Amino acid sequence: MKHSTHRILTTHAGSLARPADLLEMVRSKEAGQPYDHEAFAARVRTAVAEVVGKQIDAGVDVVSDGEQGKPGFANYVKDRLTGLVAREGVPPRVSSDQADFPDFQPPEGGTLNARRMVCIGPIGWKDRAEVQTDIDNFKAALQAVQPVEAFLPTVSPGTLAQNVINEYYKDEEAFLFAVADVMQEEYHAIVQAGFLLQIDSPDLAMGWHTQFPDKTLEEFRTIIALRVEALNHALAGIPPEQVRHHICWGNGERPHHRDVELKHIIDILLHARAGALYVEGANPRHGHEWKVFRDIQLPEGMIVIPGVIDTKTNIIEHPELVADRIVNYARVVGRENVIAGTDCGFGTSADRTRVAPSISWAKLQALTEGARLASEQLWG
């Protein structure tokens, strides 16, 4: 993984807005309606090329495929794995920050993630070709451009333990390691294709206020420690410097006042076999947590990718503010160990467009402009 050796590099959390026509196809596909498979495959391929070009135009250094073909950052696995079904009518979880404000309706947007995945049989591979399609599309898109580096996002076993109702395995541990044994193939395929691997583990932070509001902090720590262990099992044999690990507290514009504090979980996060720890740092619930890094010792060579752009609101960060945030981190962990990112994705669910697509691109421009200003300060 490249460090910010001469200037602050920029990246984002992986998912990006889908073009409107592709989104329509994704909707039909997810609704189980007939759709033109060839047209869909072709459109995903061109959409990946388009978003790669747009990332380059915005000045982003470490680019992704934008997860253009996936309905969401996690639920895409239902099309790839056996043992999973999507079930209608499962009531959504009520997170503790929502429970405190019962008549507040979060402006979440998007329904593609509303159906819950349920595990009803052994987890295994149903369609390995989809991983290869992601890789092929991304490789094709990268022919025309030369980013500093390229990554593909994928989902952690722990996040599937959070999002999937397990009706088959005897407990969460059995489920986690079964998923890890299967998903490691996707992880290896991405790394072997020459890309950085990004593991999305929102469960390690958002799990407390969404899945386990009744657990004590100690109990939650025990749960996520096991999830990190399962992730490490899946990452066995992959060099940590090829892996970035994304953590977040949920991408909804809601109170978030019950979010677990980073300082209470960071020791567990640092156990993951990843060369970069990627955490939210821009939104007002976590904007102060750069100070957490003053109190801990990062492993030698470890990169921190802080979110310096909020992905929940349409107001565009001033590049000066972006620079201030980057400099805060750089002063604490060293400029070469900071890559500037966004808090989360701009299309975590394909139809979640709380941040308007045009604004998401302007936010990425603010990110790269802010990184340029920070680099001027840090390298003089």
Place this chain on the structure above:
Amino acid sequence: MKRSIDGILTTHAGRLPGPPDVAEMVRAIRQDRPHDKEMFATRVKHTTYEVVRKQKDVGLNIVSDGEVGKLGPFYNRLENYGPRQFAPGEEPRGGGTPRGEWQLFPTFYDEYWSQTGGSSLLPLVCTGPIRYIGQAAIQTEIANFKAALAGVEVDEAFMCSVSPGWLVPGFGFREADFQPHYKTEAEFFFALAAAMSEEYRAIVDAGFVLQVDDPRVLSGWDVPHPRTGAHLTLEEYRKEAQLRVDALNHALRGIPEDRVRHHMCWGSWKGPHTVDIPLKDAIDMVLKVHAQAFSIEAANVRHEHEWKVWQDVQLPEGKILIPGVIAHATNLVEHPELVADRLVRYANLVGRENVIAGTDCGLGGRLHPEIVWAKFQAMAEGARLATDRLWRR
């Protein structure tokens, strides 16, 4: 005016959320639907009482009446001033909508305004000599606030009114909108100022701190001028803004500076805000307002970096800064540690006794009520943390 002598005081920008039934009555009155006048008066009085106690309960030091019964529009308090229809070719969205940004994010703005009901304020026209006719309304508000404060110990109480500059939709008039009653725009502005001065005095005479809401001095930037249809250069803009500051000072004449706080913001719509004028380009003019305290947006991501403006600008002796440390731009509740960080930055630059914690703009009507009160709690807690750090407790 109280300042942060023993610890960082907290306040907000004025408007607070009221209960749904009062909001519905306000809508009914505005839309000329039938309503129970006595019931409205009683509910407003009671709601004022409630919001004062709630402010006290969440730990706010400097409280307002919450503007819960304010009917608007503001021109109802002026005689011979009111809306007119658009002239052919006139830009219906000129008022309060940054045109440059509309062109940058056209789909976003189309969707945003269609969801929020649009921003097409009608242009205003003067039809005779301007005179203040809001005496009864302001006296009712004062009486409600006084009654609500009885038996509640707060550090200070303030009431809001609008600046002459805010009385203008968009950023200026066509000549036909004020002639023949006033010869020049400046003359008309000073007439508006003289009228509003009556409301300002009523608030101060009642013993309250007066907050003058004056967003246009910043949010007028990038609104095309109605006479030319063109965007203003910075120099032209500063000239226009200066006229508004002069008019405001005319309205404030004779009122002791230490009874006045000035609030400005860049407009509270939830858009990208990329064309907002930088604070550094306007702050010198704003500081000429005859007010002791200045409330400025500083918590949202477009303006948070501007605390650094105070590295270069000297806060004049005796003045107070009320930076926004809580934003209406997001439903996320600010972490108290972040609130404290923000306050400490200001305190380190302008002196802890010259900083009062505030909100970016009025939160009422802009966020869900439950979230508003949770944000106030976060602010009060953040001010306590900042006080611990700044007074080394």
